[in-house]
Amino acid sequence: MYKVITIGREFGSGGREFGKRLAAELGYAYYDAEIIKAIAERSDLAEEYVSQIVENHIVSYYPISVANTFTTITSDPVFDASKSVFAIQKEILVEAAEKSPCVIVGRCSDYILRDYNPLRIFIHADPAARVERCRSRLKEGEKMDDKTIEKNINSIDKSRAKYYRFYTGKDWGDRRNYDMCINTAKLGIKNAVNMVSAMIKAQAD
Amino acid sequence: MYKVITIGREFGSGGREFGKRLAAELGYAYYDAEIIKAIAERSDLAEEYVSQIVENHIVSYYPISVANTFTTITSDPVFDASKSVFAIQKEILVEAAEKSPCVIVGRCSDYILRDYNPLRIFIHADPAARVERCRSRLKEGEKMDDKTIEKNINSIDKSRAKYYRFYTGKDWGDRRNYDMCINTAKLGIKNAVNMVSAMIKAQAD
Numbered sequence: 001m002y003k004v005i006t007i008g009r010e011f012g013s014g015g016r017e018f019g020k021r022l023a024a025e026l027g028y029a030y031y032d033a034e035i036i037k038a039i040a041e042r043s044d045l046a047e048e049y050v051s052q053i054v055e056n057h058i059v060s061y062y063p064i065s066v067a068n069t070f071t072t073i074t075s076d077p078v079f080d081a082s083k084s085v086f087a088i089q090k091e092i093l094v095e096a097a098e099k100s101p102c103v104i105v106g107r108c109s110d111y112i113l114r115d116y117n118p119l120r121i122f123i124h125a126d127p128a129a130r131v132e133r134c135r136s137r138l139k140e141g142e143k144m145d146d147k148t149i150e151k152n153i154n155s156i157d158k159s160r161a162k163y164y165r166f167y168t169g170k171d172w173g174d175r176r177n178y179d180m181c182i183n184t185a186k187l188g189i190k191n192a193v194n195m196v197s198a199m200i201k202a203q204a205d
Numbered sequence: 206m207y208k209v210i211t212i213g214r215e216f217g218s219g220g221r222e223f224g225k226r227l228a229a230e231l232g233y234a235y236y237d238a239e240i241i242k243a244i245a246e247r248s249d250l251a252e253e254y255v256s257q258i259v260e261n262h263i264v265s266y267y268p269i270s271v272a273n274t275f276t277t278i279t280s281d282p283v284f285d286a287s288k289s290v291f292a293i294q295k296e297i298l299v300e301a302a303e304k305s306p307c308v309i310v311g312r313c314s315d316y317i318l319r320d321y322n323p324l325r326i327f328i329h330a331d332p333a334a335r336v337e338r339c340r341s342r343l344k345e346g347e348k349m350d351d352k353t354i355e356k357n358i359n360s361i362d363k364s365r366a367k368y369y370r371f372y373t374g375k376d377w378g379d380r381r382n383y384d385m386c387i388n389t390a391k392l393g394i395k396n397a398v399n400m401v402s403a404m405i406k407a408q409a410d
Contacts, residue, residue, distance in 0.1 A: 015330075059239040119391070122329060122380065124380055124381065173380060175327065175329055175379075175380050175388075177384040177389040178386070178388065179387075179388040179392060180382075180385065180386065180387055180388065180392070181380040181383070181385065181386035182385055182386065183380075183383065183384040183385065186324070186384040187384060187385070187404075191404065191407070191408065193409065194404070195400055195401075195403070195407075196400075198400070198403060199392075199396065199399070199400040202396070202397065202399065202400075
């Protein structure tokens with residue numbers, strides 16, 4: 001019944017792990033970094049550049065002031081690249097949804113694929129749990145105090161919210177835009193995956 | 206593992222039906238209107254009066270202007286009754302949580318019972334689905350157009366949000382205050398009950 005599952009997630013809440021495990025459990029395709037590679041190939045842009053646009057959510061370059069001027073609007077190359085990357089990303093997501101049942105993490109996929117009636121999940125967790133998760137995943141030798149980790153988490157989430165708002169006109173993480181919001185700090189990732197996959201399998205019967 | 210389950214809900218989303226079914230499925234006690242009766246008994250207030258305070262969320266009688274005056278603060282009887290009803294309600298909820306596993310709908314129970322580590326669920330649905338549910342439940346002979354139904358729904362939810370904010374200091378329906386938010390328009394009530402009860406039973410093993 002649910003052939004397309006989209007996952008929005010707070011940074012550090014384990015949304016990516018949830019998505020991967022859910023896809024494995026259901027035998028669905030899983031899309032995340034593969035999409036960046038595909039965009040790079042199709043756009044002839046370097047993979048690092050696409051990644052920077054997609055991951056850092058560059059939307060802030062838009063010259064808001066132009067509406068107030070009478071001068072010819074000169075094109076902003078970064079904004080243009082961002083727009084075209086978004087357009088190609090959309091093509092690729094639609095192709096993925098057409099191809100086979102899939103789980104897609106991030107990328108406004110809940111909105112882009114709205115015609116495919118996706119099961120829209122949002123994964124979140126309490127701030128302390130997210131800091132702990134990020135701390136436990138620091139690379140060997142990497143040092144970062146909890147305050148800095150928390151600052152980074154908030155900064156990434158702020159950028160995700162801005163990106164989502166820009167392309168969808170809606171509020172990122174607002175329950176009304178999702179079918180399920182799950183607090184992994186309370187439920188645990190594996191437990192939450194078991195719960196959702198069992199529900200999806202039962203619906204498919 | 207989850208002995209106390211609290212359910213917040215948008216009006217018309219089927220939160221009460223979800224709660225009842227979940228309690229039946231798990232063999233948990235279910236509290237809703239019983240609480241009003243218990244408050245009435247303990248407070249010596251009439252059941253109808255308690256119901257009016259609890260259901261209509263009378264918190265707006267508070268004389269905000271008093272802070273700006275030098276006169277002696279005279280007591281507001283409606284506000285006092287509301288405060289005392291809330292205090293008695295808290296006692297009763299705590300007793301319920303101590304007594305046996307239970308499902309409690311509304312009444313800021315997620316906040317009041319926070320020391321009992323409740324599984325905090327919020328039930329919502331798309332506006333159109335809520336209007337439809339309310340329309341299908343109009344009493345025989347009762348007539349109401351969809352616009353009026355929607356207006357009533359919004360008015361009740363606004364009052365719930367205000368009540369929740371007043372007593373908890375938090376935003377009603379904000380995913381961050383819950384462990385799961387479920388859109389019953391997408392998942393269906395019975396399906397959602399099966400999903401959550403299976404998860405809770407698996408945790409109890």
